[in-house]
Amino acid sequence: MKNQTISHFRDVHVHAATVQDWSQDYSQLTAGSTESSLMQLSTEGVHVFREQINQRVVQHGVAPRGKMCFAVPITTPGSIRMQGREADDSSLFFLHGGEEFMFHMPMGMELLSITFERELFEQALAQTASAKEVSLLLRQPVIRVSAPRFADARRRLLAIFSRALVHEELDSTRDRERELALEQALLGELLQLLTDPACDKQQRTASSTRSYIVEKCHRLATTEMIDVPSVIELCQRLQVSRRTVQNSFRSVAETTPLNYLRSVRLNGVRRTLMSTPASHLSIGDAAAQWGFYHLSHFAAEYQELFAELPSHTARAAITGCARA
Known part of the structure; x- marks a missing residue:
């Protein structure tokens, strides 16, 4: 892959600063030593990272400009709030590039974040039959989908990410082929979730x-x-x-x-x-x-x-x- 790292931290501020392209502050709210992990990889069209932090943290910042930013909760051991909306482990999070955000992350939560170049995502979305409905749905920062469907997608997304991390470097031609395959696999899973008939395209969740x-x-x-x-x-x-x-x-x-x-x-x-x-x-x-x-x-x-x-x-x- 173009860039991939696996890191462990004992400070949320170092952790936050290591996440590529994101301008954000993490504030630790619970007392004690921090232990966190961050695995990330990037290609020309996508940046993916998986993070886990043992403390309760509030994240505040601005999403990378020119991007479409999704996040999938992996483990949710407590109350989650994204942009003022209550969320659960069957909620997909979304931010437009340049959007300010605040995210309350409970102790021990694990999250998979997938950020696409806007043009790449919009081109893929335009090829679906539900492009207009999904575009309206993406006005929501918390998108609720069916729990079984979400669990299946989460499992496949994690498998895709794990396989991409373990690949050794090959020649540049083969490497770009793998990057394209990764981008398309991630796009496919997320678009299937958003276009799924069980996903209510009219949902509106107000900030509390x-x-x-x-x-x-x-x-x-x-x-x-x-x-x-x-x-x-x-x-x-x-x-x-x-x-x-x-x-x-x-x-x-x-x-x-x-x-x-x-x-x-x-x-x-x-x-x-x-x-x-x-x-x-x-x-x-x-x-x-x-x-x-x-x-x-x-x-x-x-x-x-x-x-x-x-x-x-x-x-x-x-x-x-x-x-x-």
């Missing part, structure tokens, strides 16, 4: 109010980093009761608003530390950028979430010319 509340609070926590609103202030801004906010976070993220927002900010500090040399930014200054002003309290909360002190977090190396 609870998801909206969580996502709005998430954005406020990451944009107003220094002067982070309290839970009471968030209730006032959203014009909802504290009970409603509490229930929303319990339903969507399986935690409290306070724990969620603190975890998102702690992840922000961790990303800042990992992206800056220690000589350029102190731990205290990085923490203050995200609204943590009591260093000892911050260090204890950081260690509880990530199972390491901020002083043990790997910092970026200094680049450029050596100083005299």
